[in-house]
Amino acid sequence: MGGAAYQASDWAWAGPTGHNDPVTIAKKAADRPAPALASARRADLVRLAGELFAEKGFRATTVREIADAAGILSGSLYHHFDSKESIGDEILSGFLNDVLGGYREAVAAGADPRATIERIVHSSAVALTEHRAALTMLQNDWNHFSAQPRFAYLRDAMREIEQIWVGQLEAGKTADIFRADLDARLTYRLLRDMLWIPIHHRQGGDRGWSPEVVVEAFLRLLFDGITAGSPKPRNARRRTA
Numbered sequence: 001m002g003g004a005a006y007q008a009s010d011w012a013w014a015g016p017t018g019h020n021d022p023v024t025i026a027k028k029a030a031d032r033p034a035p036a037l038a039s040a041r042r043a044d045l046v047r048l049a050g051e052l053f054a055e056k057g058f059r060a061t062t063v064r065e066i067a068d069a070a071g072i073l074s075g076s077l078y079h080h081f082d083s084k085e086s087i088g089d090e091i092l093s094g095f096l097n098d099v100l101g102g103y104r105e106a107v108a109a110g111a112d113p114r115a116t117i118e119r120i121v122h123s124s125a126v127a128l129t130e131h132r133a134a135l136t137m138l139q140n141d142w143n144h145f146s147a148q149p150r151f152a153y154l155r156d157a158m159r160e161i162e163q164i165w166v167g168q169l170e171a172g173k174t175a176d177i178f179r180a181d182l183d184a185r186l187t188y189r190l191l192r193d194m195l196w197i198p199i200h201h202r203q204g205g206d207r208g209w210s211p212e213v214v215v216e217a218f219l220r221l222l223f224d225g226i227t228a229g230s231p232k233p234r235n236a237r238r239r240t241a
Contacts, residue, residue: 041080042080042081044070045066045070045077045080045081045087046087046090046091047133048066048069048070049061049066049069049084049087049088049091050091050133050134050137051069051133052065052066052069053088053091053133053136053137053141054132054133054136054137054140057140057141058084058088058137058140058141058144058145059141059144061084062084063077063083063084066084066087085148085150088137088145088151089150089151091131091133091134091137092134092137092138092145092151092154093153094131094134095127095131095134095135095138096134096153096154096157098126098127098130098131099123099124099127099157099161100157100160100161101123102119102120102122102123102124102126102127103120103123103124103160103161103164104164105119105123106119106120106123107164107167107168112172112175112177113168113169113171113172113175113177113178114172114177114178114223116168117165117168117169117172117222118219120164120165120168121195121215121218121219121222122215124195124196125195125211125212125214125215126211128195128196128211129211135196138154139196142154161192162185162188162192165184165188165191165192166184166185166188169182169184169187169188170184191222194218195218
């Protein structure tokens with residue numbers, strides 16, 4: 001809210017006992033938070049709200065609880081956001097902008113489908129690590145958000161994400177990189193659900209896996225499988241006599 005820009009009326013002289021004299025105005029300016037400080041406070045509010053939304057659910061979390069977590073009055077929260085939905089909007093749009101930004105860059109690089117998918121997976125891991133609260137919000141409150149007009153962009157974003165995945169999988173089939181019998185849409189859904197699971201990599205004390213290790217394991221599983229050597233043909237269904 002602050003800054004050095006003032007209305008002309010701020011400087012109107014109101015006499016020795018008025019509140020618009022230069023000394024009073026200077027004091028008001030000093031009381032206003034600097035832009036960088038206001039931005040930091042806003043970011044902190046978004047972080048705290050995201051943690052509450054992820055823990056309690058978006059609908060169950062109140063503005064008062066967010067303000068309490070931030071150590072401010074509820075009214076002060078409205079200096080930064082006009083509603084709880086505005087906070088949720090900032091969290092979710094920031095997450096999807098980062099996800100789609102990484103996907104679009106991967107496609108624009110013009111590599112073959114396998115390399116493009118590898119880049120998509122790596123960029124997804126970065127975004128998911130930085131936006132864990134947003135991912136949990138989407139998974140827990142998708143029905144609520146998707147029914148609200150202001151969150152209509154969520155469906156558009158998810159549609160574009162699916163189109164990019166399916167497009168690369170189909171391109172890989174055409175280029176004989178992936179199996180010809182691969183169901184691209186089903187494969188995307190399975191991979192998305194694996195990749196977008198909120199994993200706590202540090203469970204069990206210091207032992208755990210970094211995001212980089214998880215990504216490499218995911219890609220090895222995706223492209224190399226878990227069987228040793230060349231896969232052996234098998235009957236799709238066995239019948240016993």
